[in-house]
Amino acid sequence: MAKAEKKISSAFIYFFGSFGGILFGYDIGVMTGALPFLQADWHLENAASLVGWITSAVMFGAIFGGALAGQLSDKFGRRKMILMSAIVFMVFSVLSGVSPDMGETSAYYLIIVRMLLGLAVGAASALVPAYMSEMAPASARGRLSGLNQTMIVSGMLLSYVVDFLLKDLPGEWAWRLMLGLAAVPALILFLGVLRLPESPRFLLRKGDEAQARRVLTYIRKNPAEIDQELASIKETAKEERQANSKTSWSTLFSSKYRYLVIAGVGVAAFQQFQGANAIFYYIPLIVQKATGQAASSNLMWPIVQGVILVIGSLVYMWIADKFNRRTLLMVGGAVMGLSFILPAIINWMMPNMNPMTIVVFLCIYVAFYSFTWAPLTWVLVGEIFPLAIRGRASGLASSFNWIGSWLVGLIFPIMTASMPQEAVFAIFGVICILGVIFVKTCVPETRGHTLEEIEEQGTNRGRVKAGNPEN
Numbered sequence: 433m434a435k436a437e438k439k440i441s442s443a444f445i446y447f448f449g450s451f452g453g454i455l456f457g458y459d460i461g462v463m464t465g466a467l468p469f470l471q472a473d474w475h476l477e478n479a480a481s482l483v484g485w486i487t488s489a490v491m492f493g494a495i496f497g498g499a500l501a502g503q504l505s506d507k508f509g510r511r512k513m514i515l516m517s518a519i520v521f522m523v524f525s526v527l528s529g530v531s532p533d534m535g536e537t538s539a540y541y542l543i544i545v546r547m548l549l550g551l552a553v554g555a556a557s558a559l560v561p562a563y564m565s566e567m568a569p570a571s572a573r574g575r576l577s578g579l580n581q582t583m584i585v586s587g588m589l590l591s592y593v594v595d596f597l598l599k600d601l602p603g604e605w606a607w608r609l610m611l612g613l614a615a616v617p618a619l620i621l622f623l624g625v626l627r628l629p630e631s632p633r634f635l636l637r638k639g640d641e642a643q644a645r646r647v648l649t650y651i652r653k654n655p656a657e658i659d660q661e662l663a664s665i666k667e668t669a670k671e672e673r674q675a676n677s678k679t680s681w682s683t684l685f686s687s688k689y690r691y692l693v694i695a696g697v698g699v700a701a702f703q704q705f706q707g708a709n710a711i712f713y714y715i716p717l718i719v720q721k722a723t724g725q726a727a728s729s730n731l732m733w734p735i736v737q738g739v740i741l742v743i744g745s746l747v748y749m750w751i752a753d754k755f756n757r758r759t760l761l762m763v764g765g766a767v768m769g770l771s772f773i774l775p776a777i778i779n780w781m782m783p784n785m786n787p788m789t790i791v792v793f794l795c796i797y798v799a800f801y802s803f804t805w806a807p808l809t810w811v812l813v814g815e816i817f818p819l820a821i822r823g824r825a826s827g828l829a830s831s832f833n834w835i836g837s838w839l840v841g842l843i844f845p846i847m848t849a850s851m852p853q854e855a856v857f858a859i860f861g862v863i864c865i866l867g868v869i870f871v872k873t874c875v876p877e878t879r880g881h882t883l884e885e886i887e888e889q890g891t892n893r894g895r896v897k898a899g900n901p902e903n
Contacts, residue, residue, distance in 0.1 A: 440627060442651040448624035449567055450583045452514060453559035454617050457587020459714060461554050462610055464734045465485050468716050468726070469607040482539045483485050485734040486809040487713050488841030489543045493550020494557065499827055501555030502562075506637075510563040511630045518622035524549035529612025532657020533604075553616075554834065565632040567651060581807040584743040587617070588712065589738030596731045604727040612802060632716040636665050643718040673691070684821055684828070692886070693825050695875040696816045699761070700829035702867035703809040704836025706768060707860030708801050711737065711794055717845070718794070722787040733791065735799050744802020751803065752827040757812055757879050758871055764804025771797035772861030776854040784848055790854060805867075809833070815878040816886060 467487065471477050476486075497517075527545045531538055561580055597604050631643035641662065648658045656675040684693045709720070715737055717732040751760075775790040817825040829895060847856045878886055 440629065440650050444624075445567060445628055445634075445651060446564070446623065448628055449561060449564050450580050450795045451617075451621050451624060452517070452556040452619025453580050453583030454587035454590065455518070455614070455621060455734060456556045457584040457589075458558070458591045458617055459521075459525075459549065459587075460584075461588035461591035461693050461708070461738065462595065462614055463490075464713055464715060465599065465731050466610040467594065467714070468720075469599075469603045473603050473607065475534075476539065479500055479539075480845040481639045482543075484842040484845045485543050486539060486546065487845075488838045489548040490545035490553055491709075491834055491838035491841055493547040494554030495550075495831055495838065497551035498558035498629055498830050498834065500551065501558050502827060505562065505634075509630050509634050510566070511625060511628055512560055513555060514559050514563065514625050514628075515622060517552045517559065518618045518625065520552040521549065521556070521618035522622070526612055526616060527615035528614075528785055529608045531608070553696050555627075561814075565814075566633040576787070579749075579809075581748065582742065585738065585741035585802070585806075586668070588592075589836055590617075591737070592731070592734035593736045596735055599731050607637075617664070622717075625807055626814050632662075633665050633669070636662070646787065670672055681824060684825055688794075689818065689825075691874075692816050692818065692876070693773040693821070693828070696813050696825060696875060697832050698870055699718065699809050699812055700833040701836050702765075702831055702870060703805050704840055704864070705860075706765070706801075706805065706864045706867055707772070707840060707857070708798070708806070710860065711798060711839050714844055714848075715794070717848075718853065719791055721848065722790050724787075736795065740795060740798045741802045741806075744799060747808065748803040748807045752807075752811070753879070755879075756877050757808055757875050758875060760804045761808055761812075761875070762868050763778050764800045764808075765849045765864050766869065767800040768797050768805070769864030770859045770866065771800070772857040772864060776858035776861075779852075779854045790857070794857075812875070818886070 461488070463869045467483065470486070471483065476483055501513050501517065524545050528542060528549065530547070531542045534541075564580060591610075591614075595610050598609050600606075601609065629647040629650065630643070632647045633640075635644035635647065644665075645658060645662060648661060652658050652661065683689065712734075715733050716730040719733050720726060723730075771793045775785075778789060779785045813826060834853050844856070847859075876886060
């Protein structure tokens with residue numbers, strides 16, 4: 433007699449399906465606390481370019497990790513690639529923590545190891561949303577998108593708390609444990625994903641309809657709903673095959689799609705070039721430069737930023753479907769820009785300004801970023817690209833986002849070493865305002881519109897730009 437199959441709860445699937453966001457967030461945040469101790473241990477206080485490369489190496493690797501994981505997951509499956517990402521994350525987290533102490537050579541070793549770690553970070557950032565969207569019912573995709581964002585910022589907050597708890601250890605032990613402990617959430621993810629099923633969409637693509645139906649019984653209650661979803665997945669897969677066979681990279685820049693591609697990729701790029709990651713990576717050093725206090729004694733400030741991010745992600749889940757996407761992006765971008773520009777103006781008018789003023793404004797920036805540009809960028813990218821170009825256009829948007837993240841992490845310490853900190857943030861503030869103008873002039877509203885209606889906006893705009901409104 434066959435052994436009865438043990439069912440997996442939908443809550444378990446959604447929790448561990450989104451747990452990759454914890455890894456992603458942890459590694460974004462952990463260097464914030466580790467860097468002051470690493471600088472002191474390796475005497476890198478005056479090596480701005482090396483500090484920038486050590487910090488940004490993960491993002492450089494992520495540029496390639498996301499694209500590589502997307503292609504491999506279509507061949508081997510989402511679940512297997514998430515497991516592989518967890519293994520890579522564990523290995524290179526440990527190797528980061530045991531970096532040899534060989535002078536400047538150590539910095540190059542850590543840069544290379546963190547680039548390889550970035551492959552896993554980029555893979556997680558691509559695989560987790562894809563897996564979640566394929567497992568979630570249509571009615572819950574918005575909320576589960578918010579759950580992924582909450583997991584990411586919770587991972588950041590977790591890393592900030594770990595950094596704070598370890599700050600009183602001897603300097604060498606502090607930063608090594610901070611980096612090495614990233615292997616723990618990776619191990620938890622690996623053990624959790626071992627029990628997760630493969631996504632029904634991938635199983636159907638591979639011709640295993642019986643297993644796809646079995647997986648849907650874990651996460652759907654109504655048998656009729658299961659039949660309807662299987663039919664819908666088959667139809668969508670057929671449409672995607674037809675679309676992919678008729679498109680190429682040049683299709684993205686045809687008059688029909690150019691408007692929507694520029695809008696989606698532009699928003700993804702602006703999200704990073706606005707400078708948010710400069711705060712997340714370097715807040716202890718920012719406070720040190722503003723107040724003169726040692727960066728290693730300012731590790732409470734990252735926790736403050738992390739709490740703001742988590743609260744903001746919950747606020748977004750509450751307001752997501754109550755306001756237009758463009759309205760939230762423009763309001764958020766305007767306040768973010770002013771939060772960067774006003775300290776420079778105040779400091780110019782009152783040279784004896786309290787140095788903590790800039791930190792207060794940075795908190796305002798993070799608060800508005802957390803419920804506008806942080807989550808909405810990926811909601812908009814998921815909605816704006818027509819089916820025919822969705823795969824390539826989404827990959828392009830992700831690449832530009834990671835390139836921006838890498839460049840901000842790389843150049844921020846170099847900029848602050850050569851000009852006043854207020855001036856650096858004022859530059860990012862101007863970019864925020866340019867982002868508002870970009871949204872106002874180049875981005876269509878997607879809330880409440882079907883994908884077909886959004887595509888029609890792009891088609892119409894393309895015809896007008898080409899001077900041919902009829903054809």
